[in-house]
Amino acid sequence: MSRLLINGFEARETVIEAPPSKALTLRYLLASALSRTWVSLSKLNWGDDAWSMIRGVKPISEIEIRGDRVRIRRGVSLERLRVVDVGESGFTLRTLTGAYSGIEGVTLLMPRGSLIDRPMDELIGALRSLNVKIDRIGSIIRVVGNRVVGGYIMINGSVSSQYISSLLYLAPFTEGGIEISIRPPVKSRPYIDATINVLRDFNINVERNGDTIYVGGSQEFKATIDEFMIPGDYSLAAYYIVLSALGGFDLKIINLYRDKAIESEYSFIKYAVSMGVEIEENKDSVLVRGSLTRELKPIDADLGDSPDIVMPLALLMARSSGRSRITGVSHLVYKESNRLRGIAGILKCLGADVKIDEGNGVIEVNGVNRVRGGCVIDAVNDHRIVMMSIIGGLLAEEPVTVVNWEGISKSWPTFIWELEKLGAKIQIIQ
Numbered sequence: 315m316s317r318l319l320i321n322g323f324e325a326r327e328t329v330i331e332a333p334p335s336k337a338l339t340l341r342y343l344l345a346s347a348l349s350r351t352w353v354s355l356s357k358l359n360w361g362d363d364a365w366s367m368i369r370g371v372k373p374i375s376e377i378e379i380r381g382d383r384v385r386i387r388r389g390v391s392l393e394r395l396r397v398v399d400v401g402e403s404g405f406t407l408r409t410l411t412g413a414y415s416g417i418e419g420v421t422l423l424m425p426r427g428s429l430i431d432r433p434m435d436e437l438i439g440a441l442r443s444l445n446v447k448i449d450r451i452g453s454i455i456r457v458v459g460n461r462v463v464g465g466y467i468m469i470n471g472s473v474s475s476q477y478i479s480s481l482l483y484l485a486p487f488t489e490g491g492i493e494i495s496i497r498p499p500v501k502s503r504p505y506i507d508a509t510i511n512v513l514r515d516f517n518i519n520v521e522r523n524g525d526t527i528y529v530g531g532s533q534e535f536k537a538t539i540d541e542f543m544i545p546g547d548y549s550l551a552a553y554y555i556v557l558s559a560l561g562g563f564d565l566k567i568i569n570l571y572r573d574k575a576i577e578s579e580y581s582f583i584k585y586a587v588s589m590g591v592e593i594e595e596n597k598d599s600v601l602v603r604g605s606l607t608r609e610l611k612p613i614d615a616d617l618g619d620s621p622d623i624v625m626p627l628a629l630l631m632a633r634s635s636g637r638s639r640i641t642g643v644s645h646l647v648y649k650e651s652n653r654l655r656g657i658a659g660i661l662k663c664l665g666a667d668v669k670i671d672e673g674n675g676v677i678e679v680n681g682v683n684r685v686r687g688g689c690v691i692d693a694v695n696d697h698r699i700v701m702m703s704i705i706g707g708l709l710a711e712e713p714v715t716v717v718n719w720e721g722i723s724k725s726w727p728t729f730i731w732e733l734e735k736l737g738a739k740i741q742i743i744q
């Protein structure tokens with residue numbers, strides 16, 4: 315097992331490219347694999363989760379990978395028994411469970427690692443209420459796909475928006491469509507919008523009225539254009555923003571398109587600006603003005619819609635001049651790890667005072683002006699906890715060691731190299 319030794323940085327590059335959106339890569343891969351016409355996808359996020367989705371759609375699609383582009387469409391000959399290793403991708407497991415429910419044949423979906431214990435029961439219950447034959451054999455989910463009549467479903471919105479994305483991918487295959495009512499509180503709502511927007515790019519008609527969504531049945535996926543370029547990922551670029559803002563150097567981040575962003579992820583910019591980080595936004599980039607002396611204001615933020623920016627925002631809070639509060643994030647315990655505990659562990663290592671309330675999904679951070687470090691963080695192979703640990707370590711006064719960091723490849727396999735380009739001193743110790 316290797317360790318990372320994080321030992322400060324000297325700012326070098328001033329322009330860097332944001333990695334492509336993971337959430338949009340997965341959505342376009344799945345929709346394209348269901349499309350009757352060929353679709354070209356470029357600038358994909360090549361993390362482990364993309365490979366999970368590619369393995370997942372292979373049995374029902376024709377797919378050609380050339381360089382970093384993918385050409386893909388629905389396959390003509392459908393395999394009747396499909397065995398799919400979905401790795402640790404929650405989105406892939408949940409949406410394929412839905413989509414395969416409406417495609418004839420038996421599918422065995424095999425989650426790995428932490429995904430084995432992440433919630434699925436309410437999605438399985440909802441699909442059973444539509445008469446889908448679905449069961450669990452140990453960690454494996456078996457879906458017997460067939461023509462589904464459709465109907466009305468009321469589903470809990472507090473655990474994962476991916477349950478709803480799953481039903482949205484299934485609905486066009488049903489005879490009469492699905493009406494979904496999401497029971498509040500609804501978490502991660504903009505990710506549902508992101509799925510709806512992608513479905514619309516594939517000519518699927520979706521009607522939305524608040525938390526009631528109707529998708530008509532017997533619709534065909536057919537891309538509205540033949541090529542989609544995946545834009546940059548604001549939830550990942552947020553780590554660059556924190557490093558620049560607190561590291562005291564200016565950084566231009568390209569490949570960030572405001573008009574294509576998922577609101578849950580874009581909102582990082584809004585919160586950072588409200589704390590006093592200086593950010594200039596352009597059509598396809600942001601410019602961060604770093605400062606070692608600027609005082610950041612503490613804020614209160616309900617991040618129920620934005621679970622993936624909690625980690626970088628907590629780093630900004632740790633260096634603000636007072637007590638900040640994040641609420642609405644009870645769903646962080648259902649991710650690749652219990653992220654509320656992970657965040658608390660990192661902030662304590664850095665020297666900030668932090669309190670978490672798991673039941674209510676609240677994090678309180680008392681900012682400090684010196685980030686101490688000089689400790690070991692177990693990042694439990696959760697990619698976003700690894701990123702937070704590394705950026706926190708780079709900003710600390712004393713070296714930080716990170717163990718169980720290899721899970722970074724889920725969304726950003728090149729993270730460490732990119733940071734080295736920016737001047738980070740990171741050693742991998744075998």
Ligand SMILES: O=C(O)C1=C[C@@H](OP(=O)(O)O)[C@@H](O)[C@H](O)C1
Nearest residue numbers: 337405474475476502505621622
């Ligand atoms: O649909 C998506 O792409 C995602 C939805 C969110 O999960 P939940 O809806 O489970 O909160 C988010 O945390 C995850 O990283 C990506």
Ligand SMILES: C=C(OP(=O)(O)O)C(=O)O
Nearest residue numbers: 402403404405649650698
């Ligand atoms: C939780 C995440 O993804 P997923 O749920 O798709 O595994 C994530 O990327 O942080």
